[in-house]
Amino acid sequence: GAGVSQSPSNKVTEKGKDVELRCDPISGHTALYWYRQSLGQGLEFLIYFQGNSAPDKSGLPSDRFSAERTGGSVSTLTIQRTQQEDSAVYLCASSLVATSGTDTQYFGPGTRLTVL
């Protein structure tokens, strides 16, 4: 596709439910990143993939968060037993390769998650 796409654009859920967020990167981009944007914490890195592998998961806030990527393309971020503090905008980005220090990351529009 022309850019990074994410779905859903908005998700409202009840505390304790599981949610899945989806990211479709730019075709041909081998690196995929998840970030979270919240009022209190700003923009935080969560996890990145190079191909289907996740060499750096250091930003995942707890073991309730997990992510996978299949076929070197689509990625899903899963949050189990959601809590109110999980409310944020979840951003996905992709780039050609992760190991380049100069590569540009292109961001999707984000998924706004609200946990009631």
Next chain:
Amino acid sequence: GNSVTQMEGPVTLSEEAFLTINCTYTATGYPSLFWYVQYPGEGLQLLLKATKADDKGSNKGFEATYRKETTSFHLEKGSVQVSDSAVYFCALKIYNQGGKLIFGQGTELSVKP
């Protein structure tokens, strides 16, 4: 550790005023530096970047120079427009550390006619 510090907003300017948004960084390795912009209701977009010391990134009248001696990457524009109203994020990425971006807290700019 690696971190980015930006001047706090919001910054309010009149149209055609000069803009500076300060950004300083701390890095354990050799970073590339970026400015991203988020217009109201839109996603993050790359505004400009610089990958080595003394490089100047520029785009849409904005520019920033990578200053290794002062660990800074200040964003400037000579004459702002109402359409420049947005949130601006300074970020760094360390070569061979996985490519994750480390962002500053963002600076909101509001330009009045």
